[in-house]
Amino acid sequence: MGPKITVDSATMMNKALELIEARWLFGVPAGQLEVLVHPQSIVHSLVEFVDGSVIAQLSPPDMRLPIQYALSYPRRLPGPARRLDVAVPLTLDFEPPDPARFPALRLGLEAAERGGTAGAVLNAANEEAVQGFLDGRLRFTDIAEVCAGVLAAHPYRSDPELDELRALDTWARQEVASWASV
DSSP: OOHHHHHHHHHTHHHHHHHHHHHHHHOOOGGGOOOOBOTTOOEEEEEEOTTSOEEEEEOOSOTHHHHHHHHHTTOOOOOSSOOOOTTSOOOOOOBOOOTTTOHHHHHHHHHHHHOTTHHHHHHHHHHHHHHHHHTTSSOTTHHHHHHHHHHHHSOOOSSOOHHHHHHHHHHHHHHHHHHHTO
16 A cells, blocks of 8 residues: 555545445445444445345455456456455454544545535545645644545535536645645
């Protein structure tokens, strides 16, 4: 993982952005999306059906598998990573995330619920805030706070055109830069 992804994992902004992605890519209402902390990093997704059954995608934590699948979809090719040995005893723990410790999750859920320009603004603000942290202009704990401020202050549009999204992306980045230069 690179520095940006490492920071996003630590703030759980990666999961916040995945909430937005799931809302748009799969048409799932934000109220039906949930994030769980899974320390073993073996279960990568769960889908619960109306009958209560759950299907999970399990594999060792190795990004080569999802990258390969994204590049070869819909084909399944022999995997580049080690396989999950289900014959070896393993424990799968799940717990809800601490909202005080991971405020980025609330921002992702808010952006998923609102739709419109919220996701693009949150993404742009996060990219700039993380870069501000990596450059030493922001503290780690400022990342979610700055993103929240930019998200709250942006001129929200429910049905934006592409040029409006581009303009708000630029605006959000400039807004974060003004916070980070303090």
